[in-house]
Structure formats: structure tokens, C-alpha cells
Amino acid sequence: MTSDVQKIHHETECVFAGIDFGTSGCRISVIDGDERELFSDSVRWHQLAASASSSTPTRQPHTDGALAADPSLWLAGLHRLMAAVPVEMRRSMRAIAVDGTSATVLLVDTTTGKVTRGCRLYNWSALDEDEDEAPAEGPRAWAMAKAVSPPGSPACSPTSSFVKCLTWLLERPLDADEKIAHQCDFVLAYLRSSEEGGPMEVVTDWNNALKIGYDCETLSYPPWLKGHRTAADPSMRATLESLFDALPPVVAPGEVLGHVAAGRVEQWSLPADCRVVSGTTDSIAAFLAAGASRVGDAVTTLGSTLAIKLLTPDPVEDAQAGVYSHRIPLSVLPPGDRSSSDPTTTDRCFLAGGASNVGCAVLVDEGFSDDELRQLSAQIDPETDSPLDYYPMRGVGERFPFNDPHRVGRLQPKPGTRKEYLHGILQGIASVEVAGYAKLKKLGGAPKAAVRRVFTAGGGAQNDVWRRMRERMLGVPVIRSEHTDSAYGAALLAKRALDRLSD
The missing domain is CATH 3.30.420.40 (ATPase, nucleotide binding domain)
Incomplete structure (x- = not known):
């Protein structure tokens, strides 16, 4: 114990x-x-x-x-x-x-x-x-x-x-x-x-x-x-x-x-x-723990794989992509600013989500230790794009945000330094996160399913350089969750x- x-x-x-x-x-x-x-x-x-x-x-x-x-x-x-x-x-x-x-x-x-x-x-x-x-x-x-x-x-x-x-x-x-x-x-x-x-x-x-x-x-x-x-x-x-x-x-x-x-x-x-x-x-309890309080709030979990959840005023569904919605009573959320929710839907909102096979598992596969991740991340400029176009995924097949059973991960070409390599991987995962929220927005009928801020859970939430990179790419505030336990x-x-x- x-x-x-x-x-x-x-x-x-x-x-x-x-x-x-x-x-x-x-x-x-x-x-x-x-x-x-x-x-x-x-x-x-x-x-x-x-x-x-x-x-x-x-x-x-x-x-x-x-x-x-x-x-x-x-x-x-x-x-x-x-x-x-x-x-x-x-x-x-x-x-x-x-x-x-x-x-x-x-x-x-x-x-x-x-x-x-x-x-x-x-x-x-x-x-x-x-x-x-x-x-x-x-x-x-x-x-x-x-x-x-x-x-x-x-x-x-x-x-x-x-x-x-x-x-x-x-x-x-x-x-x-x-x-x-x-x-x-x-x-x-x-x-x-x-x-x-x-x-x-x-x-x-x-x-x-x-x-x-x-x-x-x-x-x-x-x-x-x-x-x-x-x-x-x-x-x-x-x-x-x-x-x-x-x-x-x-x-x-x-x-x-x-x-x-x-x-x-x-x-x-x-x-x-x-x-x-x-x-x-x-998973719903973990979402509540993260601090989301209003429609437009989202939680990204950066673990071995990438999972995103977004509070929306209406259900968002796409069976082929594995997207479905849970209903959440507003009464279980903190009484923060809910002005963005639909005034006709009293005590009604939905939690839409999807999961990608992209994630931090590839960092382990590529031999990045915790110490190396900290040291190299500190050298990365989060305001600068990497020229590398990676899709950091294990195995074959993807459902969300791209429904492609034949998709394979892409970690080529390899650059000359580990710092550049890490930059490319972190940016690749963030790019899939951006595409995921864009997918939910499209399925839910923009602007109803637009993300307004993102709370972060999982091991990747500890990396502040990555947080700032993701914040720039998403165009909304990205916040490290104080609590993540269900x-x-x-x-x-x-x-x-x-x-x-x-x-």
C-alpha cells in the first residue's frame, strides 16, 4: 500500500x-x-x-x-x-x-x-x-x-x-x-x-x-x-x-x-x-478531476497513446472513427463561467472524445530517458517549427483522427541530433492533437464544438516546453491539470x- x-x-x-x-x-x-x-x-x-x-x-x-x-x-x-x-x-x-x-x-x-x-x-x-x-x-x-x-x-x-x-x-x-x-x-x-x-x-x-x-x-x-x-x-x-x-x-x-x-x-x-x-x-472521473468547468473545455491525456475529450453542448458521433459522447450534468462541474454553453440546454452538455495510437510510447521505444527528455526539451524553442513531418505511432492502423486501418507510424528521416529528433516527435504528437480537436469541431458543427482551453493529464503533462509548443499550435490556453486521479x-x-x- x-x-x-x-x-x-x-x-x-x-x-x-x-x-x-x-x-x-x-x-x-x-x-x-x-x-x-x-x-x-x-x-x-x-x-x-x-x-x-x-x-x-x-x-x-x-x-x-x-x-x-x-x-x-x-x-x-x-x-x-x-x-x-x-x-x-x-x-x-x-x-x-x-x-x-x-x-x-x-x-x-x-x-x-x-x-x-x-x-x-x-x-x-x-x-x-x-x-x-x-x-x-x-x-x-x-x-x-x-x-x-x-x-x-x-x-x-x-x-x-x-x-x-x-x-x-x-x-x-x-x-x-x-x-x-x-x-x-x-x-x-x-x-x-x-x-x-x-x-x-x-x-x-x-x-x-x-x-x-x-x-x-x-x-x-x-x-x-x-x-x-x-x-x-x-x-x-x-x-x-x-x-x-x-x-x-x-x-x-x-x-x-x-x-x-x-x-x-x-x-x-x-x-x-x-x-x-x-x-x-x-475516464469521466479523470476528466472531472482535471478542472474542466464549461463547454469548450478539453482534456488531453498524453500517455502511451493520445486521448482527447471535449465538453460540447450537443453529442458528437462518428462510429468509424470511434468517436462517441457521454452526457454530463452541468451540476457536477465547478460553477465557473458557463456563458459559452447553449442557454436552451439547461443542465445539458456532452463529453465527446477520441483516442489515437500516436503517443509517448515511441519516446520509450526510441530510448529517451526521463533525464534526457528534461535536458533536451530545455534546448528546444517551442515557438519554432521543426522541419520534420513525423507520425509517432506504434504498430499499424489508426481510427482517430484519421480512420485508416493501414496507416503506419513515420519517424523518418532521422536528423543529426537527438534534440532535433525529440523536437520532431513532440511536434508530431501535437499535430495529431490539433487534428483531433479539428475533427471534433467539424463533427460537432463549428463553433459549437470549438475548443477554448485544454487541460493536460498524463506523463507528458510534466513537459512545460511541450505545453508551450502545443499552446502555440492549438491557439488556445494549455493548462497542466493540478489533479489527474480518477x-x-x-x-x-x-x-x-x-x-x-x-x-
């Missing part, structure tokens, strides 16, 4: 917790009423597995990726992190929110709270070619999804929540009390459950529900999920109706769901009125939900 504890203010009246469940472990962030982080802690799945036995009906996992699919470890991590929070803070904790990986789902018996099937992680595919992992009904579920879902729907993917649940249903009919839950939903339901082995009320949110087919414009499950497009195939319609009956109700991210159950209140020394707040996906974003959801209750 790692820990990062700031000075504890014993006079703090209210604190709020956010917990992120990720691919390698879970993390907690505790903030005060001014949204200052007071405490953070994390634990990895393999650390939890070493001290707790698995209680799920799946084979014993051996890697962080497989351990992440063990719901008993999610709950062990929850207890470990809550116990790590100083008791003075726990006694002042007014609300808890959770985020989890997108399209990570399981089936739960809501009368007992027991996991009946799962979990299937975000990267589980119905078309897995690994003989040991390949689901027998996966190809049939995928074919059914393509037949019933609209073209371009986020539900129409071999890794979507919808296809995962269809596969389960084709493998064996659902029991009457089996309900679908995302990772985030399961943990939030556990927090509200009155007793071990007792009833569990599963509720999901707009963002987690997107890849199961939820329509974030109409805020409803669409008719096609009930099989309305399959009248000619009674068997397929019956399958969809069964799945529809297992879908959880949907609320906005950042809505108060109820109170922490009395048993956990006592166990963790929480106030009796500590609330449980609906969560979101890990757990902090979840804590903001909890805090802002309580703010609305007191308004």
Missing part, C-alpha cells in the same frame, strides 16, 4: 470521499469543502489477493488484470482504503462516490447480494481468439448485437456491456432475481446494503449505461433494447426482453442514492447521515452532490 497524506485539519467539518476501481488496484481521495485533497491512498489487487481468498465462482487468477475481475477483491479494497482514512476524517465524512472501468459488468442476485456470473472486464471480447478464453456463445451474441442495435451505437462492439450480457443470456437463461451491474454499481449497492447476504438495490448512471445501449439524449433505454426491431424473429425478441428485464434503473452521475448502511457506518465510524452518491466511469474526480461528485442538497 502506498500513501500520500497531507496535513489533517482536525477542525474540518465536512469531508468527501471518492474511490477509483482500476485495472491494477483501487485508490481513495478525501477532499474538504474547498475541494482540497486532504488524504489519498491506494492498494494493488495482488496485494489484496495475498491476504484475502477469492470468493467468486471463477478460476483462481494470477495477474493484476485477472485479479481486477474478482468482486471480492473490490470489496476487500474498499474496506482496506476506508480503514486507512484517519478516524477524524471518517467521523466528518458526508458522502462517498465511486468510479469504475467502463463496460466492466457482472450479474448479481439482488435478493442475496451474491455475484452469480462474472465479472467480465472492460477488455473482455465476444470474439476472443484465445482458445482458453473464447466464449462459446460470443460470436452469436455479437451477430445478434449487430442485427438489433443501430449503426454506430456504443453498444454495438464485441467488448460492450450489451454484448457481454447477451453472451451470458445465450449461455444460460437469467434467473428471476439476476440483475446486471457494472463494477461501480455493485460497489455502490454494497455500500447501501443493510446486511451481508441481504437484498441489494442496483442502480447505474448515464455513463456506465452507455455501452449497454442507454440513450443519453432521451435519458431512457431505447425501444430496440426490447426487441422492437426484431419482430420477425420471436426467439431473438424473447432474448432481448429477458435482458431488458435485468437492466438496472439509471440516474445522472452525482445523484444521492441513499445512506451508507448502518453496519458500515458503525464499522468505519462514519456519521449516520453519510450519503452514497452515484458514480461514473474512470479518485479525486469521484470525490468531487460526492462533494458537489451534497452542495446541491444544501442549496
